Amino acid sequence: xxxxxxxxxxxxxxxxxxxxxxxxxxxxxxxxxxxxxxxxxxxxxxxxxxxxxxxxxxxxxxxxxxxxxxxxxxxxxxxxxxxxxxxxxxxxxxxxxxxxxxxxxxxxxxxxxxxxxxxxxxxxxxxxxxxxxxxxxxxxxxxxxxxxxxxxxxxxxxxxxxxxxxxxxxxxxxxxxxxxxxxxxxxxxxxxxxxxxxxxxxxxxxxxxxxxxxxxxxxxxxxxxxxxxxxxxxxxxxxxxxxxxxxxxxxxxxxxxxxxxxxxxxxxxxxxxxxxxxxxxxxxxxxxxxxxxxxxxxxxxxxxxxxxxxxxxxxxxxxxxxx
Amino acid sequence: xxxxxxxxxxxxxxxxxxxxxxxxxxxxxxxxxxxxxxxxxxxxxxxxxxxxxxxxxxxxxxxxxxxxxxxxxxxxxxxxxxxxxxxxxxxxxxxxxxxxxxxxxxxxxxxxxxxxxxxxxxxxxxxxxxxxxxxxxxxxxxxxxxxxxxxxxxxxxxxxxxxxxxxxxxxxxxxxxxxxxxxxxxxxxxxxxxxxxxxxxxxxxxxxxxxxxxxxxxxxxxxxxxxxxxxxxxxxxxxxxxxxxxxxxxxxxxxxxxxxxxxxxxxxxxxxxxxxxxxxxxxxxxxxxxxxxxxxxxxxxxxxxxxxxxxxxxxxxxxxxxxxxxxxxxxxxxxxxxxxxxxxxxxxxxxxxxxxxxxxxxxxxxxxxxxxxxxxxxxxxxxxxxxxxxxxxxxxxxxxxxxxxxxxxxxxxxxxxxxxxxxxxxxxxxxxxxxxxxxxxxxxxxxxxxxxxxxxxxxxxxxxxxxxxxxxxxxxxxxxxxxxxxxxxxxxxxxxxxxxxxxxxxxxxxxxxxxxxxxxxxxxxxxxxxxxxxxxxxxxxxxxxxxxxxxxxxxxxxxxxxxxxxxxxxxxxxxxxxxxxxxxxxxxxxxxxxxxxxxxxxxxxxxxxxxxxxxxxxxxxxxxxxxxxxxxxxxxxxxxxxxxxxxxxxxxxxxxxxx
Numbered sequence: 001x002x003x004x005x006x007x008x009x010x011x012x013x014x015x016x017x018x019x020x021x022x023x024x025x026x027x028x029x030x031x032x033x034x035x036x037x038x039x040x041x042x043x044x045x046x047x048x049x050x051x052x053x054x055x056x057x058x059x060x061x062x063x064x065x066x067x068x069x070x071x072x073x074x075x076x077x078x079x080x081x082x083x084x085x086x087x088x089x090x091x092x093x094x095x096x097x098x099x100x101x102x103x104x105x106x107x108x109x110x111x112x113x114x115x116x117x118x119x120x121x122x123x124x125x126x127x128x129x130x131x132x133x134x135x136x137x138x139x140x141x142x143x144x145x146x147x148x149x150x151x152x153x154x155x156x157x158x159x160x161x162x163x164x165x166x167x168x169x170x171x172x173x174x175x176x177x178x179x180x181x182x183x184x185x186x187x188x189x190x191x192x193x194x195x196x197x198x199x200x201x202x203x204x205x206x207x208x209x210x211x212x213x214x215x216x217x218x219x220x221x222x223x224x225x226x227x228x229x230x231x232x233x234x235x236x237x238x239x240x241x242x243x244x245x246x247x248x249x250x251x252x253x254x255x256x257x258x259x260x261x262x263x264x265x266x267x268x269x270x271x272x273x274x275x276x277x278x279x280x281x282x283x284x285x286x287x288x289x290x291x292x293x294x295x296x297x298x299x300x301x302x303x304x305x306x307x308x309x310x311x312x313x314x315x316x317x318x319x320x321x322x323x
Numbered sequence: 324x325x326x327x328x329x330x331x332x333x334x335x336x337x338x339x340x341x342x343x344x345x346x347x348x349x350x351x352x353x354x355x356x357x358x359x360x361x362x363x364x365x366x367x368x369x370x371x372x373x374x375x376x377x378x379x380x381x382x383x384x385x386x387x388x389x390x391x392x393x394x395x396x397x398x399x400x401x402x403x404x405x406x407x408x409x410x411x412x413x414x415x416x417x418x419x420x421x422x423x424x425x426x427x428x429x430x431x432x433x434x435x436x437x438x439x440x441x442x443x444x445x446x447x448x449x450x451x452x453x454x455x456x457x458x459x460x461x462x463x464x465x466x467x468x469x470x471x472x473x474x475x476x477x478x479x480x481x482x483x484x485x486x487x488x489x490x491x492x493x494x495x496x497x498x499x500x501x502x503x504x505x506x507x508x509x510x511x512x513x514x515x516x517x518x519x520x521x522x523x524x525x526x527x528x529x530x531x532x533x534x535x536x537x538x539x540x541x542x543x544x545x546x547x548x549x550x551x552x553x554x555x556x557x558x559x560x561x562x563x564x565x566x567x568x569x570x571x572x573x574x575x576x577x578x579x580x581x582x583x584x585x586x587x588x589x590x591x592x593x594x595x596x597x598x599x600x601x602x603x604x605x606x607x608x609x610x611x612x613x614x615x616x617x618x619x620x621x622x623x624x625x626x627x628x629x630x631x632x633x634x635x636x637x638x639x640x641x642x643x644x645x646x647x648x649x650x651x652x653x654x655x656x657x658x659x660x661x662x663x664x665x666x667x668x669x670x671x672x673x674x675x676x677x678x679x680x681x682x683x684x685x686x687x688x689x690x691x692x693x694x695x696x697x698x699x700x701x702x703x704x705x706x707x708x709x710x711x712x713x714x715x716x717x718x719x720x721x722x723x724x725x726x727x728x729x730x731x732x733x734x735x736x737x738x739x740x741x742x743x744x745x746x747x748x749x750x751x752x753x754x755x756x757x758x759x760x761x762x763x764x765x766x767x768x769x770x771x772x773x774x775x776x777x778x779x780x781x782x783x784x785x786x787x788x789x790x791x792x793x794x795x796x797x798x799x800x801x802x803x804x805x806x807x808x809x810x811x812x813x814x815x816x817x818x819x820x821x822x823x824x825x826x827x828x829x830x831x832x833x834x835x836x837x838x839x840x841x842x843x844x845x846x847x848x849x850x851x852x853x854x855x856x857x858x859x860x861x862x863x864x865x866x867x868x869x870x871x872x873x874x875x876x877x878x879x880x881x882x883x884x885x886x887x888x889x890x891x892x893x894x895x896x897x898x899x900x901x902x903x904x905x906x907x908x909x910x911x912x913x914x915x916x917x918x919x920x921x922x923x924x925x926x927x928x929x930x931x932x933x934x935x936x937x938x939x940x941x942x943x944x945x946x947x948x949x950x951x952x953x954x955x956x957x958x959x960x961x962x963x964x965x966x967x968x969x970x971x972x973x974x975x976x977x978x979x980x981x982x
Contacts, residue, residue: 047620047624048624049624052624072612073610074610074616074620075528075610076944076945076946077945077946078945078946078947079523079528079944079945079947081947082391082527082528082947083527083528083529083610085391086527086529088527088528088529088610089610101947104388104391105391108392109391109392154851155732155733155736155737155741155851156736156740156741156851156852156853158741167945168930168938168941168942168945168946169945169946188852188932188934189852189932189934189938189942190846190852190931190932191622191852191929191930191931191932191933191938191941192622192930192931193624194622194624194626194846195622195846195852195855195931195932198718198846198847199852201718202718202720202725205719205720205721206720242946242948243946243947243948296624297624300625300627300704300707300708300711302704
C-alpha cells in the first residue's frame with residue numbers, strides 16, 4: 001500500500017477503458033503516509049460480532065496512526081492457539097478462557113503469551129425470553145425447569161424439551177451440564193451462530209417458548225429482552241472445559257464471569273514492533289464494543305467504516321491508547 | 324396390447340428382468356424383518372461397549388499434542404519436520420502466487436486473463452472471462468477472488484503434476500490400473516468433510532492445508548481421464564510405431580501423448596472444476612482470505628456476503644470451464660491445416676497479446692493501482708443490503724412464505740426424519756448390521772457385502788454407531804426425496820427436447836454451486852435444524868441423478884422402441900414397459916451416485932445443525948477436540964464406502980472415470 005508512482009497523463013485512461021472495459025474499477029490510491037517500522041500485523045477475527053468490532057477498530061488505528069499493514073485471519077477460538085504457535089497469526093484480542101489450550105500453549109510450550117484483559121466482561125449462560133419468564137417465574141433458576149422441560153418441545157426434540165445449543169466453535173459445556181443436572185432436555189445444535197439466531201428470534205417473534213445458549217456482550221441483547229436462567233453456584237474445582245473430561249458432576253455449575261483476555265504469539269510479543277505497545281495498552285468497555293458490533297451486524301455497515309465512525313467519535317479514548 | 328409390449332421388452336434380457344424383480348422382493352422382505360425387530364426390541368441391544376476401541380480417541384489426541392510440541396522443541400522430530408516442511412512450502416507457494424497477481428496490478432491481471440483467452444480461445448471465451456472479472460469487481464470481491472484463484476491455481480498445478488504421470492502409468496499398465504482404481508474410488512466416495520480433521524492434525528491450518536484438501540479431490544479426475552486418453556489411442560497406431568522400432572519413451576512422447584491430447588486437456592478442465600468445488604470446504608481450514616472463507620464465516624456474521632461469494636465461485640467455475648474448453652478446441656492441430664503464412668500471423672498475434680499485457684501492467688502502475696485492489700464504492704453494500712433484506716423477509720415468521728416452509732419443515736421432521744432416525748438408531752445394532760449386509764448381498768453381490776459388513780463393523784468399533792445411524796437415516800430421507808424429484812424430471816428431460824434445453828443451464832449452475840452455499844437460504848427458510856441439510860443435499864444430488872436417468876432412457880436402442888410401437892404400444896406404454904425397465908442399470912447408477920453426493924452434503928450439514936457424524940466433526944474441528952473429530956471422520960469414511968457398496972448394484976467396479 002505504499003507505492004507512490006506519478007499519475008500519468010489522462011490520455012491513457014480512455015485507452016484503458018477501451019482495451020479492458022475495466023471502467024468498473026475505481027483506483028483508490030494508497031493513502032498511508034509516514035510508515036514507521038511497523039511492518040505487518042496479523043490479527044485474528046472470530047465468529048462473533050464483538051470480535052469483529054475489536055479487530056477492525058484496532059486495525060483502523062494500526063493502519064492510520066501507526067502505519068502498519070494489517071492482515072486478518074479467521075480461525076475458530078481453539079485452533080487459533082495452534083495457529084499462533086505456528087506463527088500464522090499474531091494476536092487474538094478476545095479469548096474466552098480455554099484452560100486446556102492455555103496449559104498446552106502458554107504454560108508448557110510458551111508459544112503463546114497472555115497479555116491481559118481487553119476491558120470487556122463476558123457472560124455465558126442459559127437464556128429465555130422475558131415474556132416466558134413473566135409467564136413462568138419459576139424459571140429464574142434451573143430447578144424450576146425440572147418437570148417443565150416439555151414446554152420447550154420442538155419437532156426435532158421428540159418427547160423431550162429442546163435446548164438450543166450455541167455455535168459449535170464457542171466455549172460451552174451444555175451437553176455435559178444437561179446430563180449432570182438430570183434435565184429431560186435434548187441438546188439440539190443448529191450450528192453456526194447465524195442459524196442459531198435465526199431459530200430463536202423466529203420463536204421469539206411468535207412468542208413461543210425457547211431455552212438457549214447465549215452470551216453477553218452481544219448487540220442483539222439491545223433488541224430482544226432476554227433473561228438468564230440461574231445455574232447452580234460455582235464451587236471449588238468446578239470445570240468448564242469439556243476437553244478436561246471426567247465426571248459430568250464436576251461440570252454442574254454456572255459458567256464463570258469471563259475477564260476476556262488478549263493473547264499474542266511469542267514471536268509477535270518479542271518483535272518490538274510499535275504495534276505491540278499499542279495492542280498491550282488497548283482496552284475498551286462492553287458498551288463501546290456493543291456499539292461498534294451493532295453498527296456492523298445490526299446496521300450492516302462494513303466493518304472498516306464502522307471502525308472509522310467510532311474512532312472519529314472517540315478521539316480521547318484513542319489518544320489514551322497511543323500514549 | 325400391454326402384454327405384447329411386455330413380451331417385446333423381455334426379449335433382450337428376459338432372465339435378468341425376472342432376477343431383478345426377485346431381488347427387489349427379497350430386499351423388501353429384509354426391510355420388513357428389520358421393522359418387525361425394531362418394533363419388538365427397539366433400544367434393546369446397542370453396540371456392545373466391550374467391542375469399542377476407546378483408547379483410539381485419546382491416542383489421537385496425544386499424537387496431536389506431541390506433534391504440536393515439536394514446534395517449540397530444540398530438535399524437532401523428523402516426522403514433524405517433513406510435515407511442517409510440506410505445509411510451509413505450500414503456504415509459501417500460495418502466497419507467492421497471490422503476490423504475483425498483486426504485482427501485476429488489477430489491470431495486468433485482467434489483461435492477462437482476457438487476452439490469453441482471446442488469443443487461444445476466441446472471442447466468445449474472451450468475453451466470458453472479461454465478464455467474470457467485471458462481475459468480481461462489481462461485487463466487491465476482487466481481492467478474495469485473487470486469493471481463491473491463487474489457492475486453486477496451486478492446487479491444480481500440483482494435482483496435474485501428481486495425477487498425470489500416474490494416469491500415464493495407469494494407461495500403460497493394467498496391473499497398475501487395477502491397483503490404483505480402488506484408491507481413486509475411495510478418494511471420491513469419502514466426503515471431503517472427513518479429510519479435514521486428519522489434515523489439520525498433520526498440517527495445521529492455513530493455505531497449505533487447504534491445498535492438500537483440494538488435491539485429494541482433484542487428483543482422481545486427472546489420473547482417470549489421462550489413463551482413459553492413453554488407452555484410447557488406437558492399438559494399430561501403437562503397433563505401427565512399435566514396428567518402426569520406437570522405444571517406450573518415444574512411444575509415449577511421440578505417439579501416445581499427442582494422440583491423447585484432447586483427453587489430456589479435458590483432464591485439465593475437470594481437475595480445475597473439481598478443485599474449485601472444494602474451495603468452500605477448504606475455506607474451513609484456511610487462515611487467509613478468499614471466497615471459501617467468506618462463505619464459511621459468512622454463515623456466522625454475514626450470510627448475504629456468503630451468498631455473493633457463492634455466486635462468484637459459480638461465475639469463476641463457468642468462465643474457466645468455457646475458457647479451457649474453447650482453448651482445447653481451437654488449438655487442436657487436427658482442426659485446421661496450419662500453413663507457414665497462418666503460423667506467421669499467429670506468432671504476430673501472440674506477440675501482440677504479450678505486448679498488450681505488458682502495456683496493461685504499465686498502465687496499472689501508472690494509475691497508481693499498485694497493489695491496491697479496489698472495489699467499486701458503494702455498490703457491493705447496496706447489493707448486500709438487497710440480499711440481506713431478502714433473507715430477512717424469508718426469516719420473518721409473520722410472512723406467508725414462512726407459514727409454508729415451516730409447515731413443510733416440521734412435517735418432514737415429524738413424519739420422515741424422526742421415525743426413520745429412531746428406526747435406524749434403536750433397532751438392535753447386530754440386527755441392523757446383518758440386515759444392511761444382506762441387502763448389499765442381494766443388490767450388489769458377495770464382495771460388496773463383505774466390504775459393507777467390514778465397514779459397518781469399523782463404525783461400531785470406533786464407537787460411532789449411534790451417530791452414524793443418525794446420519795444414515797438422513798441420507799435415506801434425502802435420497803428418497805432426490806429420487807422423487809429427479810426421476811420424473813429425468814424421464815421428462817429424456818422425452819422432451821424442449822424441457823432438456825430449459826433444464827440444462829439450471830442443472831449446470833446447481834452442480835457448480837458449492838455445497839455449503841445451498842445451506843444458507845434454507846437456514847432461514849426452514850429453521851428446523853436437520854432440514855436445511857436435507858434440502859441442500861437434494862438440490863445438490865438431483866442434477867446428477869436427472870442426467871443419469873435421462874441418459875439411461877435415451878440410450879434404450881431405437882429398434883426396441885420401434886418394435887414396441889409396431890405392436891401398437893402407446894407412448895406411455897413404451898415408456899413404462901420398455902424404456903424404464905431397460906434403463907434400470909442407469910437408474911441404479913443414479914441411486915448409487917446420488918447416495919454418495921447426498922452423504923457429502925448431509926455431513927457438511929453438521930455445520931448448521933444436521934447432527935450425527937457431521938456435527939461431531941464440526942465440533943471437533945472448532946473445539947480442537949482432535950481425537951473425537953478424527954474418529955467421527957473415520958466413521959464417515961466407513962459409512963461412505965458401505966453406502967456405496969450397498970447400492971452399487973451388480974455392475975462391475977468402474978475401470979474408468981464415469982463421472
